Amino acid sequence: MAEFWRSRISQEEYRLISSSHSSDDMELTEQLVEAGQDHDDQDNEWGDRRVILVGSGDMTRALAPSLLRAHYRPVVATRKPNRARTWMSQEVEVCTLEEGLAQGDLVVVAIPAIHHHTLPKHLFTNKIIVDISNRYPGETQKVSLAEALQEMLPEAQVVKAFNTLSAYVLEREELYCGREVPVCGGTTFARARVMALVRDMGMVPVDKGGLKNARTLEEIPFQFFPEWKVAFIVTGIIFAFFWTIKFFRSQICYNLQKDGDWDWGVFEKLPLSNTQNALAFTGCLLLLLCYIPGMIAAYLQLWRGTKYSRFPGWLDTWLKSRKQLGLLSLLTGCTHGCLAIFLNINWHQAISWTQSIYITCGVLLAAVMTILGVTSLPSVSVKLTWREFSVVQRYLGWISVILLTSHLTFLSILGLMRPLSCYFLLSGPQIMVPVCFLTLMFKIPLVLPCIDSRLTKIRRGYERHNPTDSDNQMPKLIP
């Protein structure tokens, strides 16, 4: 194997290559290695650090500088070298397809997939082809673009990569560094080589197996907030619930219970007052929904006496949606705060002590939630130590629940005791204040030293039913 690539490929990838028993795979790997050595012999200075970029479009213009930064040598192979030279930097070699493809065995095909059939097939023998193509919206193919390219170039190894990044991102080191890049296809060697390239460029390669998975990779750019789906649906349902309650209480019940004609004037409150009210309680419930699943998980672990059994699917999904629920809680809560300032505050009127506590708690809650929201963003959280992150998320999280409970209680301290004014329909505070207190009540046992130490033990790997078994399937953590 060419020395340069041996040093770039991690031990784990090398182990995978060595343990690959497919004879076809090994044969192709040998051919590729030989091809790599040929290029080494041609030019020792660069060896197979050359990466041939076919096409001179947006992706080539974004990839070439990032390859240079990673100490690779991009060679642009284009149909129109004279034109391409005008927009490529001096350090990038620009040549014809024939000249370019003769220089190296790692080739990035950066032309739209509809033009793949125009590629000179004979020049791609024994090459590792990095297919970065994406289909256009609305286009549907039975086979993935990468599989179609592999079928067209049977003597090459097609590896799918980089299609999940945009030219815009690839132009900015600060945006692409640390990003995950799924890679699939080729022999294990070809894939490992592309993964090493991705890693050298400052990104994190994720091995997605064979080329049959290319379709999944080609779907990624078309995904629409997949991690937010659950949180958006939950937020929509909660908002509709509180908006309907407010509508029945303030518009329908009000008119049904009063004497005289139907008052259409109260319907004017629908867009602003009702929406503000519904946003307030949506934000409250979303905040609680961030902390309730963690408590359920803790009780479940205490009951099972182990952390090594899977949570039910619904709890797993709920736990994974906490960040999104928290950010939506911040959004709805802050919108409620802004609207409430316009609606409720009469600056010339003295405020009671309950109102001043309610306002102070509300403003503090907004501040604490902003810190929680900002620290949950990946760009910020990667800069925090594990301790900093867990202290902020855990303690500030529960402080926000206490502030929320105080905010709601002092908002409606008198209203809570009032008899139901709209048949059996509870008001927002009448629903939310008990839920807040219940959440805090269930949290209190978990912070008691005897239970907390038991939970900590379980989370460090202790198992109640199997305390001494060293053959447990999962590794134990050192306390």
Ligand SMILES: NC(=O)C1=CN([C@@H]2O[C@H](COP(=O)(O)OP(=O)(O)OC[C@H]3O[C@@H](n4cnc5c(N)ncnc54)[C@H](OP(=O)(O)O)[C@@H]3O)[C@@H](O)[C@H]2O)C=CC1
């Ligand atoms: N733009 C982006 O953000 C992303 C693009 N991609 C994928 O990367 C690939 C390239 O995209 P992009 O750089 O934006 O495309 P561009 O349209 O900017 O450039 C494509 C290049 O392909 C070559 N080309 C154009 N027409 C033909 C043809 N008829 N025959 C042969 N070659 C042709 C040209 O190069 P020349 O004239 O030098 O030969 C042209 O510069 C596409 O498959 C796209 O799906 C993937 C992720 C993101």
Ligand SMILES: [Fe+3]
């Ligand atoms: Fe409020």
